[in-house]
Amino acid sequence: MSDYILEMNHITKEFSGVKALDDVNLKVKKGEIHAICGENGAGKSTLMNVLSGVYPFGTYEGDILYKGEHCKFHNLRDSEAKGIVIIHQELALSPLLSVAENVFIGNEQTSSKGIIDWTLTRSRAQEMLAKVGLEHEDVNVPINTLGVGKQQLIEIAKAMAKKVELLILDEPTAALNDEESRKLLDIMLQLKSQGITCIIISHKLNEIEYVSDSVTIIRDGRTIETLVKGVDDYSEDRVIKAMVGREMTNRYPIREGVEKGDVIFEVRNWNVFHPDDEHRQVLKDINIKVRAGEVVGLAGLMGAGRTELAMSLFGRSYGQKISGTILINGKEVHLKTVKDAVQNKLAYISEDRKTYGLNLIGDIKENMTIAARPFFFSKNGVINANDEIIAAQEYKERINVKASSINQVVGSLSGGNQQKVVVAKWMLTQPDVLIMDEPTRGIDVGAKYEIYCVINELAKAGKAIIVISSEMPEVIGTCDRCYVINEGEIAGELDKEEFSQERIMQLIMAHMRKGDGNGN
Amino acid sequence: METNNKKLVNMDLKQYGMFLILIGIFILFAITTKGANAKPVNINNLIMQNGYVVILAIGMLLCVLTGNIDLGVGSVVAVTGSVAGIIMIDYKMNMWVAILAALAVGLLTGLFAGFFIAYLSIPPFVVTLATMLMGRGLTYTLLQAQTKGPFNESYNFIGAGFLPAVKVPFGDGTIDVVSIIVAIVASIVLIYSEFRNYATKKKYNFAVNPVWQIALKLAIMLFIIWFFFYKLARANGLPFVLLIMVILIAVYGFVTSKTVAGRQIYALGGNRKAANLSGIDTNKVFFWVYVNMGLLSSIAGIVLAARNGSATPKAGDGFEMDAIASCYIGGAAVAGGAGTIVGAVVGAFIMGILNNGMSLMGFTTDVQKIFKGVVLLLAVTLDVLSKRKKG
Numbered sequence: 001m002s003d004y005i006l007e008m009n010h011i012t013k014e015f016s017g018v019k020a021l022d023d024v025n026l027k028v029k030k031g032e033i034h035a036i037c038g039e040n041g042a043g044k045s046t047l048m049n050v051l052s053g054v055y056p057f058g059t060y061e062g063d064i065l066y067k068g069e070h071c072k073f074h075n076l077r078d079s080e081a082k083g084i085v086i087i088h089q090e091l092a093l094s095p096l097l098s099v100a101e102n103v104f105i106g107n108e109q110t111s112s113k114g115i116i117d118w119t120l121t122r123s124r125a126q127e128m129l130a131k132v133g134l135e136h137e138d139v140n141v142p143i144n145t146l147g148v149g150k151q152q153l154i155e156i157a158k159a160m161a162k163k164v165e166l167l168i169l170d171e172p173t174a175a176l177n178d179e180e181s182r183k184l185l186d187i188m189l190q191l192k193s194q195g196i197t198c199i200i201i202s203h204k205l206n207e208i209e210y211v212s213d214s215v216t217i218i219r220d221g222r223t224i225e226t227l228v229k230g231v232d233d234y235s236e237d238r239v240i241k242a243m244v245g246r247e248m249t250n251r252y253p254i255r256e257g258v259e260k261g262d263v264i265f266e267v268r269n270w271n272v273f274h275p276d277d278e279h280r281q282v283l284k285d286i287n288i289k290v291r292a293g294e295v296v297g298l299a300g301l302m303g304a305g306r307t308e309l310a311m312s313l314f315g316r317s318y319g320q321k322i323s324g325t326i327l328i329n330g331k332e333v334h335l336k337t338v339k340d341a342v343q344n345k346l347a348y349i350s351e352d353r354k355t356y357g358l359n360l361i362g363d364i365k366e367n368m369t370i371a372a373r374p375f376f377f378s379k380n381g382v383i384n385a386n387d388e389i390i391a392a393q394e395y396k397e398r399i400n401v402k403a404s405s406i407n408q409v410v411g412s413l414s415g416g417n418q419q420k421v422v423v424a425k426w427m428l429t430q431p432d433v434l435i436m437d438e439p440t441r442g443i444d445v446g447a448k449y450e451i452y453c454v455i456n457e458l459a460k461a462g463k464a465i466i467v468i469s470s471e472m473p474e475v476i477g478t479c480d481r482c483y484v485i486n487e488g489e490i491a492g493e494l495d496k497e498e499f500s501q502e503r504i505m506q507l508i509m510a511h512m513r514k515g516d517g518n519g520n
Numbered sequence: 521m522e523t524n525n526k527k528l529v530n531m532d533l534k535q536y537g538m539f540l541i542l543i544g545i546f547i548l549f550a551i552t553t554k555g556a557n558a559k560p561v562n563i564n565n566l567i568m569q570n571g572y573v574v575i576l577a578i579g580m581l582l583c584v585l586t587g588n589i590d591l592g593v594g595s596v597v598a599v600t601g602s603v604a605g606i607i608m609i610d611y612k613m614n615m616w617v618a619i620l621a622a623l624a625v626g627l628l629t630g631l632f633a634g635f636f637i638a639y640l641s642i643p644p645f646v647v648t649l650a651t652m653l654m655g656r657g658l659t660y661t662l663l664q665a666q667t668k669g670p671f672n673e674s675y676n677f678i679g680a681g682f683l684p685a686v687k688v689p690f691g692d693g694t695i696d697v698v699s700i701i702v703a704i705v706a707s708i709v710l711i712y713s714e715f716r717n718y719a720t721k722k723k724y725n726f727a728v729n730p731v732w733q734i735a736l737k738l739a740i741m742l743f744i745i746w747f748f749f750y751k752l753a754r755a756n757g758l759p760f761v762l763l764i765m766v767i768l769i770a771v772y773g774f775v776t777s778k779t780v781a782g783r784q785i786y787a788l789g790g791n792r793k794a795a796n797l798s799g800i801d802t803n804k805v806f807f808w809v810y811v812n813m814g815l816l817s818s819i820a821g822i823v824l825a826a827r828n829g830s831a832t833p834k835a836g837d838g839f840e841m842d843a844i845a846s847c848y849i850g851g852a853a854v855a856g857g858a859g860t861i862v863g864a865v866v867g868a869f870i871m872g873i874l875n876n877g878m879s880l881m882g883f884t885t886d887v888q889k890i891f892k893g894v895v896l897l898l899a900v901t902l903d904v905l906s907k908r909k910k911g
Binding site: 314315317337338339341342348350355356357358359360361362366370371373374378381382383385386389390405425 | 720724726727778779780781783790791793795796798799800801853857858
């Protein structure tokens with residue numbers, strides 16, 4: 001029994017009568033990387049909050065055994081004192097403070113009199129950074145000057161400074177690109193070789209397959225099973241089956257009987273410069289065409305300029321010195337504001353629903369109708385409340401938003417349902433062209449499937465759809481055709497027959513070499 | 521469906537809750553002052569003394585909805601009052617010229633603040649702190665630190681006058697028939713609109729509140745209306761300030777709940793970036809919210825000067841704080857995006873009843889401030905705690 005560093009037995013946690021966790025069991029071996037999988041709202045984060053003392057002892061039932069000891073944590077400090085450190089999805093860094101300060105936030109390096117020892121802070125910070133492969137970083141710069149990938153690694157360095165023995169990572173790669181993710185996963189493997197135990201929560205099953213030794217699947221607040229690498233079937237499909245409780249033979253619903261019409265959306269010679277630097281060109285000579293009923297992907301690495309392209313098209317919401325032509329339904333349009341864009345039947349669903357998509361304190365109805373309101377739900381500026389209720393009700397049912405009513409506050413919904421509300425908001429503006437930026441980021445497999453169904457339905461209705469996605473399988477699974485974008489230029493175009501992750505990467509690599517050859 | 525109804529119940533109960541607190545505080549003072557606060561004359565004073573705070577609270581609510589406040593309103597009240605005074609006393613001009621000039625000055629201060637806030641992105645706290653200092657300084661300069669007055673009766677009517685009344689003998693005094701007629705009309709309108717609302721909801725098959733709840737809500741509203749109007753009828757009839765208040769409450773209540781522009785303020789307060797990407801010109805919304813605040817401040821300034829019959833350099837001192845507190849007591853969210861006009865007005869009256877009740881009990885204004893502070897803190901704390909429980 002002693003090879004388990006952590007045993008959580010029969011954990012039950014209720015929130016005002018609703019069981020978030022119901023008799024959950026989790027056993028983690030010393031020195032392994034243990035993954036926890038489950039759809040959104042399955043109870044993964046709740047379980048980790050129970051473990052780390054965010055929900056104090058006594059507010060849950062069950063027993064936590066850590067290194068053979070019964071644990072009664074009352075807060076985060078108690079668990080950290082034992083060497084359990086949790087890194088949340090939202091980074092706990094103070095953006096304007098230096099890297100060194102951030103590494104020792106809440107754990108300040110002080111002299112005996114309680115005064116901060118800056119020399120010690122800096123030198124120890126450097127030491128900690130070396131452990132996560134950032135030995136060349138300057139510890140004196142503000143942390144917001146570094147990219148998200150590095151910030152995530154600094155979170156790990158911060159945990160190392162606390163003498164961590166059990167490290168919990170909640171969706172560590174959600175905001176990272178493939179390269180950064182790979183680096184982070186490799187750091188995890190390195191930590192494992194130093195004897196540190198890790199628990200990782202992730203939606204990205206390929207990463208789990210790559211990094212973890214065993215995986216526990218949670219569904220609806222219950223443990224379904226634990227699979228061990230090398231013993232059980234450890235494939236993505238196997239894990240998905242356990243997660244959703246059914247066989248998911250096809251993660252992408254098939255689009256059938258869609259007639260492709262004329263080109264209804266066209267962008268010609270689109271050039272955009274960086275909003276803060278008028279000499280830096282972000283997008284160069286972009287030309288794209290989308291036909292009615294067609295789903296076109298924009299593939300590329302993070303930072304390639306895809307979101308920038310979408311936002312600059314959408315009423316010039318990004319960039320300056322924008323030039324080029326947009327044609328919708330064969331007519332040239334000038335979209336100077338978001339309102340112009342909406343009026344001309346263009347919609348953009350942002351990649352970050354919480355920051356750019358939703359009013360989290362508003363209810364479902366309010367969020368769904370806000371964009372369409374000036375055009376469809378009002379007369380002379382006065383709202384027709386009844387029409388709004390009918391429309392919101394209709395869309396809630398049509399795309400299956402799981403909520404008690406359209407008056408439920410959006411902030412209390414799960415990620416997948418929030419995303420559906422954003423999608424409904426833009427469907428209600430009755431667009432002909434929809435740009436969907438990372439439409440399934442951070443949502444569970446079931447909700448993803450439903451979003452894909454909505455995409456199909458829209459295509460069937462003759463809309464032109466552009467899907468931006470960092471997950472190449474998603475581009476391949478949902479699109480008829482895709483443009484590969486790299487460093488602000490179109491690196492190539494692929495048809496459905498030519499689709500493969502390798503082809504996309506090849507185009508990106510070839511384009512990068514070309515850029516270097518031009519003396520970039 | 522059951523959870524659905526439960527949600528509705530909770531939502532509405534919170535709204536009556538505010539009225540119940542209002543009634544509760546009033547009854548408390550009725551006991552401590554042995555009924556002095558319920559005398560017709562006192563009810564009349566309550567309305568006339570709080571008219572300008574209610575007007576300011578209406579405008580302030582819009583600022584609070586954006587997640588900000590306007591510190592300059594008290595100073596704008598003073599400036600506009602003094603401009604009106606100078607025009608009437610020094611230049612011996614018509615009162616209508618004075619009123620228009622005061623409104624124009626209010627509009628200008630609003631345009632000024634709105635421009636810096638909306639188009640130069642200067643934090644509203646800083647901009648309105650500046651307008652607060654500038655406005656107060658300007659008032660002292662314009663008035664040379666002296667009181668300007670007295671104004672003529674026709675101007676003072678705005679703040680101290682009454683609508684035409686038909687008094688007939690009643691009990692140990694008189695009663696104004698006009699007030700009673702207005703109360704009857706108001707009751708009919710209220711009951712009719714509630715029925716129509718119920719019928720529409722039924723027609724569209726929307727969830728409706730149980731009948732007993734609607735009846736309770738109506739009963740509370742009718743009780744408040746009749747209590748006030750009866751008392752006013754026994755005094756001097758309907759104050760002109762009440763008319764101004766009712767019109768503003770109706771207009772702004774409609775704007776905030778039923779118009780595209782009004783809901784855009786909520787969307788901006790809830791999430792500015794999302795509002796931007798939903799096609800809302802958030803700069804424009806900010807601009808007009810502060811322009812509107814300037815305009816309403818000037819109306820309050822005109823009313824205050826008329827009630828005092830003079831313009832004083834200290835006029836409106838601290839009004840911004842009363843207006844802000846009214847919004848928060850009335851349930852507006854400090855971070856923006858949530859709050860109602862009715863809430864802000866009830867908040868203003870809760871503050872007014874506290875002031876008035878404590879004055880009657882013989883507390884000085886210094887002591888009153890302590891209690892007002894406590895009530896503000898309690899109200900917001902309760903609001904925050906109740907939300908935390910739900911979350």
